[in-house]
Amino acid sequence: MSANIDHTPVPGKLAVSKLKPSILIAVLMLTVLAALPLFIDGYTLGSYRDILLLGLFALSLDIFWGRTGILSFGHATFFGLGAYGMAVATTRFGIDPYWVSVIGLLTGVGLAASVSLIVGYFMLYGGVRGAYFTIVTLALTLIANQIAVGWSSVTGGDSGLIGVPPFSILGYSFVGPAASYYLALSLLALCLLVALKVMHGRIGLLLKAVQDNELKVRTLGYRTQFVLLATFVVSATIAGLAGAIYATCTGFVAPDMIALLLSTEVIIWVAVGGSGTLTGAVIGTFIVWQLQQKISSYSVAAWPIFIGSFFILLVLLFPKGLPAFLMDKLRPGAKKEKAVQ
């Protein structure tokens, strides 16, 4: 028995063999994205930059949902807090332009981090898991949206706030599509590669173990509630970062950046890419975003119907996520990942 009671988890073969292709795909994807401004520019590049930031947002959800199996329906709250924090700090107080972006960033990210810390503490330490967690976070988005619409003296109400300056740090301003594109890309690359590294290491294994059987992991002496809370806060902080930078790129914030529909869409981006794969979240964002542009240009009302049908199809036809479904088709009988828990 004593041989089994060992507190250092041995990185299994599974983790090592999974690490290689996903990092390879991530690096390949980032290289292609880095070369993109050579071929396109102007408005198109600007929309790709937006997708990169939304991809970063999707990545943040995947870090929590994909790795802990607990679905957060409230990630738009953190994205929106980042965006609104940035917008309010930069447009309302007349701060010195040299520092204004940094202060805005700290405000937005700080708001997202502290709200997630408070909400996460009460729920995760209170033993709230699974479906309960999902609906409380859903309510969180609903109320955050109502506050964004209702508190119009600060948030601008329905019309939002305009005039958020482009992101600048130490006097260098990321003006123009190419500069802001590379800013978005480097943030995404940094977060993605670090997340892949961490999730394939000890912490990733620990989270996987918590997902399988939290009680057992706690019995082995790990502070599972702390691990879950830390993951939640990191995830929300990245979402806030994506939101804050998104606001500086588009130059405005509006209540639909903190709305339930956005929380819903980000779940789809992650589910299409295969939850838990991290790189997949970014790829999923690219695929669904293109699709959304096509469908929305056909009819605005068609998009929510499409999302709704997609959720139902996802569960009934591809309960393990699209990539796993395709993998099964390609390699019959192969062992597949659990995508949608």
Added chain:
Amino acid sequence: MDVAIPFLLNSLTLISILLIVAMGLAIIFGLMNVINLAHGEFITIGAFTLVVVQAAGGSFWLALLVAPVVGYVIGLALEKILIARVYTNPLHAILVTWGLSLIIQQVLVLGFGASPQRVSGPFDGAVDILGVTYPLYRLFLIGFALAVFVATILLFKKTRFGLDLRASIQSSEMASVMGVNADKINARAFALGAALASLAGVLLAPMAAVTAYMGINYLARSFFVVLVGGAGSVGGVAAGSTIIGGLETALSYQVPSTVAQALVLVLAIIILRFRPTGILPA
């Protein structure tokens, strides 16, 4: 007295609506551990039944009879076609019911337009209660909703269906060993919850803006009721509705209603920290 009575009656209005809306949610959650995110849409369906009935020349009372039937039939059909497939996986249930909710909202927008619909209540006017005038319709609403709630309790306590239902909530495995048809109970309970929500929709319609998105606010409140009160028990629903409804009404006297809702959420989260399964779980 001048302040206390309107406050009491305003609280009771919200509480009585929450009672019948949250009942369906709590039963479905307690019975099948399924969170029905499309529950709010049954309120909307009820309200739109009133719109259609009144547009066709029917009265409020006709709609009050028709709406639960419409809710029951739609609920039963959706349960058989979709929901029954996802009971084993709570996350799948959330995604499917959320998908349903989005589809129902958009279909209603396409059919009726996005602007608020025109409905009228059965009677206007106000009555004097201890020197305070109060709208007659709201008094009717409180009385009717409480009667429906009591009828639902009797259904649970006195009928064979109620017995089977309570047995299934306690242990669905043991109940099916004893010969309770679990599929049938699940389908009926789901449809019953939908019918109650539709009824609430008709009651709400004369005093709310009837739009395709009206259900979502009551969905969130009903969640708080189930979270705070506890799932699967009548007592939990009553306790939760009283706390959430009373608190929100009290707070909305002092602060804007959005802030009041935010404070209610904060309180619900704090209560969860200490009683993760609610105040009165099944």
